[in-house]
Amino acid sequence: MLATKGVKKAAAEKSLDALAEKGKVVRKEFGKTKIYIPSQEGLSAATPEEAAAAAERLKQLQELCRAEDEAVAALKRELSVATAALSVEQLQAKVAELEAQQAQQASKLAALRDGGARVVKAEDVAKVEKAYGAMLDKWALYRRQFRSVWDAVSEGLDGKEEALFEEMGVDSDKMVGADFEGAKALLQPPKKLRR
Numbered sequence: 136m137l138a139t140k141g142v143k144k145a146a147a148e149k150s151l152d153a154l155a156e157k158g159k160v161v162r163k164e165f166g167k168t169k170i171y172i173p174s175q176e177g178l179s180a181a182t183p184e185e186a187a188a189a190a191e192r193l194k195q196l197q198e199l200c201r202a203e204d205e206a207v208a209a210l211k212r213e214l215s216v217a218t219a220a221l222s223v224e225q226l227q228a229k230v231a232e233l234e235a236q237q238a239q240q241a242s243k244l245a246a247l248r249d250g251g252a253r254v255v256k257a258e259d260v261a262k263v264e265k266a267y268g269a270m271l272d273k274w275a276l277y278r279r280q281f282r283s284v285w286d287a288v289s290e291g292l293d294g295k296e297e298a299l300f301e302e303m304g305v306d307s308d309k310m311v312g313a314d315f316e317g318a319k320a321l322l323q324p325p326k327k328l329r330r
Contacts, residue, residue: 148169151169151171154171155171158174158176159173159174160172160173160174161173161174161175264322267321267322268322271315271318271319271322274315274318275315278308278315297309297310
């Protein structure tokens with residue numbers, strides 16, 4: 136414990152040995168281990184009342200210590216919140232950045248309102264979505280039909296499927312760069328943005 140306060144072991148042993156020679160402390164040796172305890176010569180035993188008073192004082196000090204620990208914990212929490220918060224300069228920079236973004240978005244919106252955007256009616260959007268959905272359904276149907284026929288026919292064929300497709304002149308989705316799942320995802324309603 137004294138080492139944490141900067142006291143060297145040799146200096147501590149020398150001082151404790153000097154106190155033991157003067158009779159201020161008692162040294163007990165257990166092999167290489169030495170234990171120093173205060174001398175209790177001349178001390179009278181505490182009365183039951185003194186022991187009870189000391190126990191009560193200890194209880195009060197423990198409660199005081201607990202209250203201090205809680206106060207320290209509250210201060211640590213407050214400090215962590217304060218260090219995590221942005222400084223005034225950082226907040227001003229963030230506000231300036233957001234104001235610049237807002238001005239850019241406002242100019243973009245004004246350009247769109249001034250005729251820069253083509254207005255599409257909801258009925259037209261619904262028609263296009265319906266036609267797109269019908270095409271996706273046909274695409275899925277043709278994929279299933281081809282797969283069922285191909286699985287039956289190709290059961291005994293050797294070689295990789297892609298090489299066989301190329302040899303036979305069959306274009307798969309992968310060969311032409313088509314993404315069925317991505318195309319399906321376009322038909323899904325967009326998720327609402329959080330505000």
